[in-house]
Amino acid sequence: MSHFPYQDGVMHAEGTPLPAIAEQFGTPTYVYSKAALLENFDSYANACSGREALVCYAMKANSNLAILDILARRGAGFDIVSGGELLRVLAAGGDPAKVIFSGVGKSVAEMRLALSHDILCFNVESIPELHRLNDVAAEMGKTARVSLRVNPNVDAKTHPYIATGLKANKFGVAFDDALATYRTAASLPHLEVAGIDCHIGSQLLDDAPLLEALDKLIELIDTLGHEGIVLHHLDIGGGLGICYGEAGEAAPVAVADYLGRLFEKIDAWRAARYDGAPIKVIFEPGRSIVGNVGVLLTRIEYLKPGATKNFCVVDAAMNDLMRPALYQAWMGVQSVTPRVGNAENYDVVGPVCESGDWLAHDRVLSAHAGDLLAIMSAGAYGMTMSSNYNTRGRAAEIMVDGDQVHVIRQRENPADLFALESLIK
Numbered sequence: 001m002s003h004f005p006y007q008d009g010v011m012h013a014e015g016t017p018l019p020a021i022a023e024q025f026g027t028p029t030y031v032y033s034k035a036a037l038l039e040n041f042d043s044y045a046n047a048c049s050g051r052e053a054l055v056c057y058a059m060k061a062n063s064n065l066a067i068l069d070i071l072a073r074r075g076a077g078f079d080i081v082s083g084g085e086l087l088r089v090l091a092a093g094g095d096p097a098k099v100i101f102s103g104v105g106k107s108v109a110e111m112r113l114a115l116s117h118d119i120l121c122f123n124v125e126s127i128p129e130l131h132r133l134n135d136v137a138a139e140m141g142k143t144a145r146v147s148l149r150v151n152p153n154v155d156a157k158t159h160p161y162i163a164t165g166l167k168a169n170k171f172g173v174a175f176d177d178a179l180a181t182y183r184t185a186a187s188l189p190h191l192e193v194a195g196i197d198c199h200i201g202s203q204l205l206d207d208a209p210l211l212e213a214l215d216k217l218i219e220l221i222d223t224l225g226h227e228g229i230v231l232h233h234l235d236i237g238g239g240l241g242i243c244y245g246e247a248g249e250a251a252p253v254a255v256a257d258y259l260g261r262l263f264e265k266i267d268a269w270r271a272a273r274y275d276g277a278p279i280k281v282i283f284e285p286g287r288s289i290v291g292n293v294g295v296l297l298t299r300i301e302y303l304k305p306g307a308t309k310n311f312c313v314v315d316a317a318m319n320d321l322m323r324p325a326l327y328q329a330w331m332g333v334q335s336v337t338p339r340v341g342n343a344e345n346y347d348v349v350g351p352v353c354e355s356g357d358w359l360a361h362d363r364v365l366s367a368h369a370g371d372l373l374a375i376m377s378a379g380a381y382g383m384t385m386s387s388n389y390n391t392r393g394r395a396a397e398i399m400v401d402g403d404q405v406h407v408i409r410q411r412e413n414p415a416d417l418f419a420l421e422s423l424i425k
């Protein structure tokens with residue numbers, strides 16, 4: 001069921017008409033549905049029920065405190081990639097014991113912060129990082145739990161910018177080097193080898209590459225076991241895609257189906273080799289939790305006929321939603337109050353001074369200046385990737401819960417944007 005339905009010819013977020021939100025809070029504004037958020041998280045939680053499993057929401061997809069709070073109360077852990085993200089988890093009341101720390105470039109300060117809060121695990125990506133973490137833990141008199149992010153060299157068949165599991169990517173430890181790297185980790189006195197992880201890419205519509213990666217991890221866990229390195233958890237990463245609504249787009253595999261197949265494989269393996277003893281399973285989903293939870297609400301400023309195409313100039317821009325400019329991503333565009341007749345083909349563009357500032361190409365819209373448009377499925381990698389380019393304040397964020405409307409981030413004022421700058425005296 002869509003949480004952004006049309007009722008009486010007007011798009012709503014749950015029970016709230018979007019024009020009322022635009023009226024009260026202005027545009028551009030991200031509007032999220034709480035029910036959609038809970039539904040998506042529950043699709044993971046329900047498929048994991050009765051198992052030793054942890055869903056660590058990859059908060060880079062959307063790190064608003066209200067979203068983290070809702071997920072934390074539902075039992076989520078968090079996959080973080082910076083000290084800043086850990087501070088957000090803490091500010092939202094999340095449990096650091098359910099936090100895993102991913103990323104290729106963890107600084108000493110970030111390691112200290114994470115160790116001081118006793119996070120669940122560091123997903124380590126290189127030998128130098130192992131040594132640095134061991135040193136920082138030693139200095140603090142602590143032991144850091146580690147997992148190695150292994151690069152299984154699986155083709156995720158997604159956009160090259162968001163594929164991460166191939167040999168050519170900067171991420172993870174090469175599969176062939178994993179054994180030696182685990183031996184190093186096991187030899188360092190302030191590290192405790194806890195698990196293994198991988199993340200092969202994002203917006204995966206088929207789960208075959210993920211299950212192929214799982215086979216590689218299983219093979220490594222068995223080999224390590226023979227050496228006396230026993231792993232307690234297996235983290236398969238995130239990556240499951242969502243439907244963006246483009247014509248001809250393949251439907252993403254359902255979360256329950258993917259997790260069902262994954263657990264079936266894991267159960268068969270554990271039964272065959274470990275007398276059925278379970279292993280804890282961790283997931284790091286981002287987009288599949290928040291992607292279709294939000295729309296970017298924007299107002300048409302001008303309709304501008306051009307020599308070769310027509311432009312629909314809206315008040316949202318690449319600084320608000322970077323995915324089209326950065327990945328040529330296709331985002332759905334819908335009229336909030338659809339009209340009949342006068343349909344034209346438009347490029348939907350923003351006010352930023354770049355030819356790359358577009359949100360959608362070649363869309364047929366019956367539109368008037370002043371109308372509202374909703375850029376669909378903008379809940380993931382929308383607000384978190386936004387910037388202040390052209391000294392544009394970031395959009396407001398609103399969470400709708402039925403007919404209740406909550407401001408979860410105020411719109412930035414231009415004065416906020418230069419508040420940290422100073423003139424030379």
Ligand code: LLP
Pocket residue numbers: 058061079102103162199201202203237238239240284285286287288323327380381
């Ligand atoms: N775990 C790790 C280590 C990751 O790097 C990522 C995403 C995730 C989990 C979550 O992946 P997801 O479930 O969301 O696919 N900005 C791009 C996506 C970049 C993904 C980066 N890593 C986009 O807008 O498509």
